[in-house]
Amino acid sequence: MINDIIKIGFIGAGTVATALATSLNIKGFPVTAVSSRSLESARRLARVIKDCKPCSNNQETADNVELVFITTPDDVIAPVASQLKWHTGQYVVHCSGAHSTEIIESARKAGATVGVFHPLQTFAITSQPTDNIPGTTFTIEADEPLLGILKSMATALRGRYIEIKPDDKVIYHTAAVFACNYLVTLVKIATDLWQNFGIPREQAIKALIPILRGTINNIDTIGIPRCLTGPIARGDTGTVSKHLSALQKTTPNLVSTYRELGLKTIPIARAKGKIDDRQAEELEALLIK
Secondary structure, eight states: OHHHHOOEEEEOOSHHHHHHHHHHHHTTOOEEEEEOSSHHHHHHHHHTSTTOEEOSSHHHHHHTOSEEEEOSOHHHHHHHHHHSOOOTTOEEEEOOSSOOGGGGHHHHHTTOEEEEEEEOSOOOOSSSTTTTOTTOEEEEEEOTTHHHHHHHHHHHTTOEEEEOOGGGHHHHHHHHIIIIIHHHHHHHHHHHHHGGGTOOHHHHHHHHHHHHHHHHHHHHHTOTTTTOOSHHHHTOHHHHHHHHHHHHHHOGGGHHHHHHHHHHHHHHHHHHTSSOHHHHHHHHHHHHO
16 A cells, blocks of 8 residues: 555644644554654654654655655745755645645755645644544645545545646635635624623624534535525515614624625525515615615
8 A cells, every 4th residue: 555655744733734644644644754843843743643753854854754745834835845855756745725836846846746735624723633634625736646645645534635727726725715714704793793782702602603503504405595594585675774774883894894795695695586686686775885
């Protein structure tokens, strides 16, 4: 088996590295070396992986493995790759969602085979590194034989994989930001609004989590547009008007955000088939003012 003979190393020991390294090692892909800006960070990750060596510098990691994952912040990937000595037969993979293999071109020029292995997932803490991995889609870019190796990794991690063109990476990553990061922003906005009637943020979050889970479940089970609920889905201009008035009084800086999101929601409501052209036009007129 290919995963029995390839030693894997990680440069960078943050949340993504912890999740991938721990999960891959459990699935039989031996992670044997790790380095980071901080030796203590490398040691922390190495401690949870059997027979993994914390390296004092990145070159030591690269010299002791066949496949290197660069799991640093995006802006550091290219400098890290360019500072190291690579060789023919070696595999170098970064995990950025926004970048193609072009940012590790220095490794390719040195003879290594390069790739991208981006988990379309969120990793906020290192204490539960493997929880979010199963079911994750991995976006892969590589030539064979590395492409086959990365596909086998995604499958072993109980995930899926897709291949997209390098030119599509930025818009792909932008979509992920909308779905993940800006969801956090929307929940922050919602909990801020709860402060107007004296409910602490922690209590507001606990109250909103079930409706968030219900929404995600509806998206998963019945899909868009059928999962859309609420006043715009019903064509309820009276309620939308009240929302706008309340926001104008309490948090006027959110009025434009509410209007923009509402306008983006009208076509979804139309596609669901619960409002007609007249209702859609009335909602648009109300939200464009």
